[in-house]
Amino acid sequence: MNFLSHYYFDRYNPNSYEVLGSILPDLLKNADKISNIFPEKNEDKFTQPYELAILKGWKKHLKVDKLFHNATFFLEHQHQIKLKIKDLLENTPIKPFFAGHIAIELILDHLLLKHQKIDATRLYKHLDNVSKHHLTAFLNLNSVKEQEKFFTFFEMFKKEQYLKSYEDVANISYALKRIFMRIWPNPLTTKQEDTLTQILIDYIFDIEEKFIIIFEQIERQLLND
Structure with missing residues (x-):
């Protein structure tokens, strides 16, 4: 799941450190794609309340991703989007399976905003609300390198607030293209991007009355865990 979809499960949480923890794995990956830490495997390191709160959010992120990626909803819609964009991507380096995976996650973020669920x-x-000093301490405990790179991205992420733009479906295909460009230079033409936008619009129309089911399902599983 993407940033906003993860936030859905903490939309009523007053603890800013837990909220941060719930999206921190994706923040780190976006800042530096080779960033790879496992705080959940070294829980004894964390003793301060803010450290434990970030860790709690981090573990929730992992749990939500596991539930989502094993859900019938995800497997079905990832596959259906892959089939719909397969021909469009035929002469590009982009893998339809990968594109379908990312697209359904961005679509869910869009629908949460459109239907004012978050x-x-x-x-x-x-x-x-999160102290940079506290976040730095958590990153130090996890031996995170290139912290200047992370904080540069984090400050830009907060300042630009680009997640709000996902309410416009055209920005979903643009965000998808930007993700592709981290791997492949100039993977889509403007015409292909326009076609992709229309495919996503049509797909969103088909699922928007029932998309919330996956969030309700995961929320029940979290409560029963």
Whole structure:
């Protein structure tokens, strides 16, 4: 799941450090794609309340991703989107399976905003509430290198608040293209990007009355865990 979809499960959580932890794995990956830490395997390191709160959010992130990626909803829609964009991507380096995976996650973020299931502004307020000193301490405990690179990205992420733009479906295909460009230079033409946008619009229309089912399903599983 993407940033906003993870936030859905903490939309009523008043603890900003837990909220940060719930999206921190993706923040680190976006800042540096080779970043790879496993705080859940070294829980004894964390003793301060803010460290434990970040860790709690981090573990929730892992749990939500596992539930989502094993859900019938994800497997079905990833596959269906792959089939719909397969011909479009035929002469590009982009793998339809990978594109389908990312697309359904971005679509869910879009639908959460469109149907006002979350307030993205509150997410950003939580991030602003987190002390840089505390976050640095957590990263140090996990031996995170290139912290300047991370904080440069993190500050830009908070300032630009680009997740709010996902309410416009055209920005979903643009975000998808930007993800592709991290791996392949200039993978899509403007015409292909326009076609992709229309495919996503049509797909969103087909699922928007039932998309919330996957969130309700995961929420029940989290409560029963």
